[in-house]
Amino acid sequence: MQTTATFQLSPDFDDQLAARTWAAIDKAAAEWGRRSEYPEWMDKRTAGEYLGVSAHTLNGMITAGLTYHQVGGTIRLSKAEINRFMQEHKF
Numbered sequence: 001m002q003t004t005a006t007f008q009l010s011p012d013f014d015d016q017l018a019a020r021t022w023a024a025i026d027k028a029a030a031e032w033g034r035r036s037e038y039p040e041w042m043d044k045r046t047a048g049e050y051l052g053v054s055a056h057t058l059n060g061m062i063t064a065g066l067t068y069h070q071v072g073g074t075i076r077l078s079k080a081e082i083n084r085f086m087q088e089h090k091f
Contacts, residue, residue, distance in 0.1 A: 040079050041069075047077040051086075061085065 010016075038050045048058045062068060066085045068077045 038079060041076045042079065042082075044068075044075055044077065047082060050079070051082065064089070 038046065042050060044055065044058060048055055051058065051061075053061070058066075066077070067081055068075050070076075
């Protein structure tokens with residue numbers, strides 16, 4: 001059994017689609033630019049800001065295997081390591 005469906009798109013559908021696509025691209029580019037401003041080595045607060053997560057969530061990521069460096073009482077997380085961890089944990 002085969003069914004056929006017909007859709008009627010509004011006359012300005014292409015314009016709306018293009019506008020939304022460019023808006024999404026602009027948003028992604030702005031986010032990428034903002035993220036590139038972060039230093040290579042970050043404290044936990046800055047790393048949380050970089051990821052857009054709370055301190056509690058960042059601690060959970062560390063428990064899940066996100067590595068950090070500690071010298072004395074100073075903890076630093078590498079931007080490269082954060083990016084690697086996120087790539088390994090994507091769906």
